[in-house]
Amino acid sequence: MTERHMSLEPVLESVPLSSARPQGKSVAGLLQELVAHLRQQRTQLREEWASRITEAQLLTAMTKEEIFAEATSVYDNYVEALATGTFEALQAYSHNLSERIIPRGVETHEVVGIVLLLRDVLARSLFSKYQADFTKLDRILDAYEPAANRIANTVAVGFVQERERVIRQQQEAIRELSTPVLQVRERLLILPIIGVIDPQRARQLTEQLLRGIRTNRAKVVVIDITGVAAMDASVANHLVQTVEASRLLGATVIVTGLSPEIAQTLVNIGVDLGKMNTVGDLQGGIEHAERLLGYKVMLLAEAN
Amino acid sequence: MEVPILKQGDILIATVQAALADSDLLQLRRALVERVVKARARGIIIDLTAMDVMDSFASRTMREMAHMIRLRGAETVIVGIQPDVAFAMVQLGLSMGGVTTALDLEEGLAYLHRKFTKTS
Numbered sequence: 001m002t003e004r005h006m007s008l009e010p011v012l013e014s015v016p017l018s019s020a021r022p023q024g025k026s027v028a029g030l031l032q033e034l035v036a037h038l039r040q041q042r043t044q045l046r047e048e049w050a051s052r053i054t055e056a057q058l059l060t061a062m063t064k065e066e067i068f069a070e071a072t073s074v075y076d077n078y079v080e081a082l083a084t085g086t087f088e089a090l091q092a093y094s095h096n097l098s099e100r101i102i103p104r105g106v107e108t109h110e111v112v113g114i115v116l117l118l119r120d121v122l123a124r125s126l127f128s129k130y131q132a133d134f135t136k137l138d139r140i141l142d143a144y145e146p147a148a149n150r151i152a153n154t155v156a157v158g159f160v161q162e163r164e165r166v167i168r169q170q171q172e173a174i175r176e177l178s179t180p181v182l183q184v185r186e187r188l189l190i191l192p193i194i195g196v197i198d199p200q201r202a203r204q205l206t207e208q209l210l211r212g213i214r215t216n217r218a219k220v221v222v223i224d225i226t227g228v229a230a231m232d233a234s235v236a237n238h239l240v241q242t243v244e245a246s247r248l249l250g251a252t253v254i255v256t257g258l259s260p261e262i263a264q265t266l267v268n269i270g271v272d273l274g275k276m277n278t279v280g281d282l283q284g285g286i287e288h289a290e291r292l293l294g295y296k297v298m299l300l301a302e303a304n
Numbered sequence: 305m306e307v308p309i310l311k312q313g314d315i316l317i318a319t320v321q322a323a324l325a326d327s328d329l330l331q332l333r334r335a336l337v338e339r340v341v342k343a344r345a346r347g348i349i350i351d352l353t354a355m356d357v358m359d360s361f362a363s364r365t366m367r368e369m370a371h372m373i374r375l376r377g378a379e380t381v382i383v384g385i386q387p388d389v390a391f392a393m394v395q396l397g398l399s400m401g402g403v404t405t406a407l408d409l410e411e412g413l414a415y416l417h418r419k420f421t422k423t424s
Contacts, residue, residue, distance in 0.1 A: 206391060207387065207391065210387035210390060210391060211387055213387075213407070214387055214407065217407055217408075217411070219407075219411075241391075241394040241395065242394075244394045244399065245387075245390040245391050245393070245394045246390075247405060248385045248390040248393060248394070248400060248405050249385060249387065249390055249405070249407055250383070250405050250406035250407040250411055251407070
């Protein structure tokens with residue numbers, strides 16, 4: 001009989017091999033036995049677990065039917081992981097489950113909580129089955145414990161990884177939303193910046209702008225920083241770089257809305273003002289841009 | 305690797321295919337400076353759309369090329385610098401000096417034709 005312990009955690013190395021024991025069954029054999037028991041007791045144990053979840057006031061964001069449906073999947077995947085000794089399928093399931101329940105507002109402590117409750121429910125079931133034969137119970141639990149720990153770990157970590165992925169995705173979306181590149185005329189783009197610019201946002205801004213220049217074939221860009229209260233030297237340098245990079249793509253940049261503080265910062269860091277085209281406010285900037293592009297705006301008649 | 309140079313009316317168009325070695329850049333500079341008078345060209349367009357890196361030697365050689373061509377009576381426009389390359393260039397402090405740049409071949413041609421119409 002081949003030893004299955006190689007497919008489980010190194011933790012099991014501390015478990016003596018079957019040859020040292022009076023009864024003949026190996027760890028793998030014991031796992032198969034307890035898996036058979038858990039499958040046979042599936043209905044009752046799942047019920048018990050579901051009611052303990054409700055008792056502990058976990059998964060309150062979900063309905064009873066939803067909890068039951070997920071409980072069934074988790075139970076089956078749990079037992080399957082015990083049976084096969086491999087955890088890739090469980091990890092994939094955990095990511096999948098997390099993707100479903102995170103938008104429902106399920107928290108990390110709830111996921112860890114329900115997995116530990118299941119672990120407990122199953123352990124107690126094993127205890128009541130084997131309590132007559134203490135030596136056997138001992139060995140059964142020795143086989144169960146490390147695998148159960150690994151399962152709890154896999155599910156919890158899977159959930160947290162999925163949460164982190166969602167957070168990163170949302171952060172990216174927020175960053176993109178906050179720096180829209182807008183076309184207001186043929187060949188004229190406006191980039192209104194509001195709020196705090198850190199070096200990372202500044203970099204993202206530049207990349208978006210350069211892509212926008214190429215896509216819209218813009219010849220003039222107005223970067224409006226009325227909504228930016230202050231910027232430090234490194235961000236000011238980023239702005240200058242943005243102007244220069246835009247020029248390499250054949251576009252002229254006009255910066256508008258510099259606050260007195262920012263004007264001071266730019267002078268302090270010694271920005272080459274010959275490189276920067278600036279106008280006091282956005283309106284002036286757009287009018288200048290239109291002139292550069294050859295537009296002439298005339299008032300034909302007063303609006304009613 | 306030789307850079308193909310095409311003639312369109314009184315404009316020469318050099319399309320750079322990929323990253324050029326230093327010797328290729330010098331060869332290009334030589335070729336353009338010579339041909340600009342032979343072809344009686346009034347404008348040169350250097351298309352860098354396919355160039356994915358720009359180092360200090362390349363940017364300096366381009367600037368010098370433009371100045372030499374100006375001395376030979378023609379205007380140079382550099383087109384097609386990719387957003388990533390432009391970003392990297394400004395971060396490294398490389399610039400095109402006073403050389404005119406445009407988004408692409410179409411823009412470069414439009415610029416030159418406008419210039420020729422004004423000065424003729």
